[in-house]
Amino acid sequence: MEKQYVVGIDVGGQTSKIGVVDARGDVLAQTVIRSDIYGDDANAFIEALAAATQGCIKDAGKEGEIRGIGVGAPNGNYYTGEVAFAPNLAWAAKQAVKFSEILSAAMGGIPVSLTNDANAAAMGEMAYGAARGMKNFIMITLGTGVGSGIVIDGKMVYGHDGFAGELGHTNVVRNNGRVCGCGRTGCLEAYCSAIGLAKTAREWLEMSSEPSSLRMIEKITSKDVYDAAKEGDKLALKVFDYTGSLLGRQFADFVAFSAPEAIVLFGGLARAKEFLYEPMMTAMEENLLKIWQGKVKIVFSQLKESDAAILGASALAWEL
Amino acid sequence: MEKQYVVGIDVGGQTSKIGVVDARGDVLAQTVIRSDIYGDDANAFIEALAAATQGCIKDAGKEGEIRGIGVGAPNGNYYTGEVAFAPNLAWAAKQAVKFSEILSAAMGGIPVSLTNDANAAAMGEMAYGAARGMKNFIMITLGTGVGSGIVIDGKMVYGHDGFAGELGHTNVVRNNGRVCGCGRTGCLEAYCSAIGLAKTAREWLEMSSEPSSLRMIEKITSKDVYDAAKEGDKLALKVFDYTGSLLGRQFADFVAFSAPEAIVLFGGLARAKEFLYEPMMTAMEENLLKIWQGKVKIVFSQLKESDAAILGASALAWEL
Numbered sequence: 235m236e237k238q239y240v241v242g243i244d245v246g247g248q249t250s251k252i253g254v255v256d257a258r259g260d261v262l263a264q265t266v267i268r269s270d271i272y273g274d275d276a277n278a279f280i281e282a283l284a285a286a287t288q289g290c291i292k293d294a295g296k297e298g299e300i301r302g303i304g305v306g307a308p309n310g311n312y313y314t315g316e317v318a319f320a321p322n323l324a325w326a327a328k329q330a331v332k333f334s335e336i337l338s339a340a341m342g343g344i345p346v347s348l349t350n351d352a353n354a355a356a357m358g359e360m361a362y363g364a365a366r367g368m369k370n371f372i373m374i375t376l377g378t379g380v381g382s383g384i385v386i387d388g389k390m391v392y393g394h395d396g397f398a399g400e401l402g403h404t405n406v407v408r409n410n411g412r413v414c415g416c417g418r419t420g421c422l423e424a425y426c427s428a429i430g431l432a433k434t435a436r437e438w439l440e441m442s443s444e445p446s447s448l449r450m451i452e453k454i455t456s457k458d459v460y461d462a463a464k465e466g467d468k469l470a471l472k473v474f475d476y477t478g479s480l481l482g483r484q485f486a487d488f489v490a491f492s493a494p495e496a497i498v499l500f501g502g503l504a505r506a507k508e509f510l511y512e513p514m515m516t517a518m519e520e521n522l523l524k525i526w527q528g529k530v531k532i533v534f535s536q537l538k539e540s541d542a543a544i545l546g547a548s549a550l551a552w553e554l
Numbered sequence: 555m556e557k558q559y560v561v562g563i564d565v566g567g568q569t570s571k572i573g574v575v576d577a578r579g580d581v582l583a584q585t586v587i588r589s590d591i592y593g594d595d596a597n598a599f600i601e602a603l604a605a606a607t608q609g610c611i612k613d614a615g616k617e618g619e620i621r622g623i624g625v626g627a628p629n630g631n632y633y634t635g636e637v638a639f640a641p642n643l644a645w646a647a648k649q650a651v652k653f654s655e656i657l658s659a660a661m662g663g664i665p666v667s668l669t670n671d672a673n674a675a676a677m678g679e680m681a682y683g684a685a686r687g688m689k690n691f692i693m694i695t696l697g698t699g700v701g702s703g704i705v706i707d708g709k710m711v712y713g714h715d716g717f718a719g720e721l722g723h724t725n726v727v728r729n730n731g732r733v734c735g736c737g738r739t740g741c742l743e744a745y746c747s748a749i750g751l752a753k754t755a756r757e758w759l760e761m762s763s764e765p766s767s768l769r770m771i772e773k774i775t776s777k778d779v780y781d782a783a784k785e786g787d788k789l790a791l792k793v794f795d796y797t798g799s800l801l802g803r804q805f806a807d808f809v810a811f812s813a814p815e816a817i818v819l820f821g822g823l824a825r826a827k828e829f830l831y832e833p834m835m836t837a838m839e840e841n842l843l844k845i846w847q848g849k850v851k852i853v854f855s856q857l858k859e860s861d862a863a864i865l866g867a868s869a870l871a872w873e874l
Binding site: 369370384386387389391392393394395396397398399400401403404405407408409416417418483486487488490491492493494495521523524525526529 | 711714717719724813814849
């Protein structure tokens with residue numbers, strides 16, 4: 235009989251989440267381990283991950299019934315199975331780690347499929363979430379950074395080298411753009427990530443004397459801007475307007491590429507739907523070619539954030 | 555026995571080219587008809603096209619041996635088989651024409667597959683040209699306009715509605731951009747088409763007093779700029795530098811989308827390879843994410859332009 239369960243693993247900089255998932259997308263058991271206590275010792279981390287995964291499978295009572303393991307990790311490469319030069323993962327920051335190979339060996343040969351975290355999120359949304367039934371959509375993850383996963387004709391786009399879908403690093407401000415983490419300037423991520431949004435607020439507070447409750451806060455985060463906007467703080471609201479507008483106009487160019495049915499948003503910043511949706515939609519419509527005006531949806535993830543990362547990664551394992 | 559020949563038809567505003575093609579990409583017979591003498595009578599045009607196609611099949615001695623007909627036409631939609639609201643085709647400028655259906659009926663039921671001209675060019679390049687063996691590339695056609703055809707994992711990208719790949723209408727100049735034919739501003743096409751290049755030359759001549767042989771010409775075309783550049787005219791050379799740079803930096807964003815192996819250039823303006831390649835490549839490299847630097851090729855079509863359009867359209871028919 236074919237094995238009926240899969241494991242989804244979401245590898246992050248601080249923690250990694252592991253879950254055993256059935257075909258309906260129910261998480262039967264899950265656990266979390268620290269990712270940041272192994273220094274640059276990739277083997278030690280992956281061994282700990284394998285041990286926790288085995289424990290989790292045991293908790294679910296599904297030993298011997300796991301078809302495959304799907305993993306979403308920053309800079310995870312679908313083709314090579316490597317996690318390479320991921321700035322936020324100490325054990326893979328300065329090297330290419332044969333992640334799939336090592337994990338599969340540690341798991342007694344259970345096959346492992348790897349992709350980056352944004353692609354995993356897109357897979358999860360397609361299998362269980364807001365993109366169910368869609369064959370063409372673009373997933374944008376708005377978190378610490380801006381990631382993306384592109385689905386065309388029901389298939390994840392990996393490109394020639396497995397690194398397709400770096401839409402956070404398309405240019406949104408051509409002249410005197412902000413420096414981005416990638417070393418270039420004017421990237422979407424430099425403006426529309428959680429960090430970018432907080433930076434916009436800090437810049438505007440410095441440049442103007444407009445009253446704002448944010449002036450009381452020493453180191454402003456995106457959460458502070460969100461809270462202030464909730465209270466009706468005008469500057470905070472304008473920061474969301476600006477951020478949403480930049481996203482929307484960039485979405486218009488993304489649509490010109492793959493003509494998706496929808497843009498699907500996920501991640502911490504996407505929870506600010508109430509402040510982002512309007513300016514985003516307006517800017518997208520203003521910048522769309524006529525043939526697409528009024529036709530492209532912007533939808534927000536319907537998955538619980540705690541489950542979404544595991545579900546996304548697990549969706550990858552069904553293909554194994 | 556399976557039928558061994560296909561017909562490729564390239565529908566243009568002034569003329570339409572028809573050819574009978576074998577599996578090796580040899581054009582066994584070809585003909586051309588006028589497209590611009592039927593006013594808005596789509597049926598009359600398609601009937602004339604069918605008659606000419608039948609003549610061409612007869613010339614090739616392949617009656618009864620045609621597997622299918624592939625057609626590339628401006629605004630041709632792969633999913634619907636319609637040519638709709640194509641500004642340069644009088645018979646389809648203000649209506650949606652059920653092109654495939656009408657042509658197939660007029661051809662005694664031979665199946666017809668339709669796509670837009672840039673997609674057809676990409677299919678041709680993949681089957682017979684510079685992209686042979688490539689599974690991930692982006693075709694950019696530099697002609698009167700800027701078109702594009704995107705191939706991912708060996709398949710043409712049509713998107714949700716069949717209109718994917720309008721990269722000529724992504725934004726390249728955000729503030730005070732030139733008005734584009736599509737009604738918006740700052741599109742790549744407004745700068746990097748043959749018309750856009752000539753416009754840049756005219757603008758620069760007006761704005762400066764720099765000597766240039768182009769000052770002698772009343773209505774400057776892209777061909778004039780090319781000829782002047784050949785003679786070493788500095789202003790003309792700078793116009794190509796600028797045009798190439800805009801293309802290159804835009805290519806960097808395209809790469810971030812689908813991670814192609816190469817950008818493939820085709821069309822009248824692509825013949826100015828000697829003046830475009832350097833600035834294009836330099837700007838692309840400067841704007842690429844590190845993971846792609848030094849890894850993405852820019853190649854020029856290897857197909858004879860007279861054959862390319864027919865071959866591209868015919869490539870579509872092999873899928874039938």
